[in-house]
Amino acid sequence: MPVFLECQRCTACCRWPGQVKVSDDEMARIACFLNLTEEEFVHQFMRLRSDRKGLVLADKPNGECVFLDGKNCRVQPVKPQQCRDFPNLWNLPGVEKVCQAIPREISATEFRERIETATGMLPNEPITPS
Numbered sequence: 001m002p003v004f005l006e007c008q009r010c011t012a013c014c015r016w017p018g019q020v021k022v023s024d025d026e027m028a029r030i031a032c033f034l035n036l037t038e039e040e041f042v043h044q045f046m047r048l049r050s051d052r053k054g055l056v057l058a059d060k061p062n063g064e065c066v067f068l069d070g071k072n073c074r075v076q077p078v079k080p081q082q083c084r085d086f087p088n089l090w091n092l093p094g095v096e097k098v099c100q101a102i103p104r105e106i107s108a109t110e111f112r113e114r115i116e117t118a119t120g121m122l123p124n125e126p127i128t129p130s
């Protein structure tokens with residue numbers, strides 16, 4: 001049976017060092033959600049990528065995501081796809097040591113539904129019917 005990783009909102013992934021990519025469409029959506037122009041959004045919430053070839057979400061001085069607010073994401077309804085996809089569509093060796101998501105064995109039908117709800121996408125891998 002497929003295994004769905006159920007997020008426990010421990011926020012570890014929002015505090016890992018790394019870079020959150022934001023597409024132009026996502027930038028427009030998040031700016032709109034925050035009642036900002038895209039220019040204001042970029043100025044306040046984006047930074048240069050480490051290879052200086054684009055922009056990513058800014059970090060707070062302590063390294064956590066600029067949108068992490070306690071245990072909540074300030075832009076949860078419009079958060080970037082990279083965040084929506086984690087942890088179920090990521091293949092990150094050793095991730096279970098920090099991510100507290102609970103693995104649940106569920107039917108293939110429920111798995112498809114839950115992946116679609118969490119990520120807005122259907123699973124890429126064919127799911128073996130349960």
Ligand code: SF4
Pocket residue numbers: 006007008009010011012013014086087098099100101
């Ligand atoms: S690290 Fe895992 S359990 Fe914690 S918030 Fe991120 S996805 Fe959820």
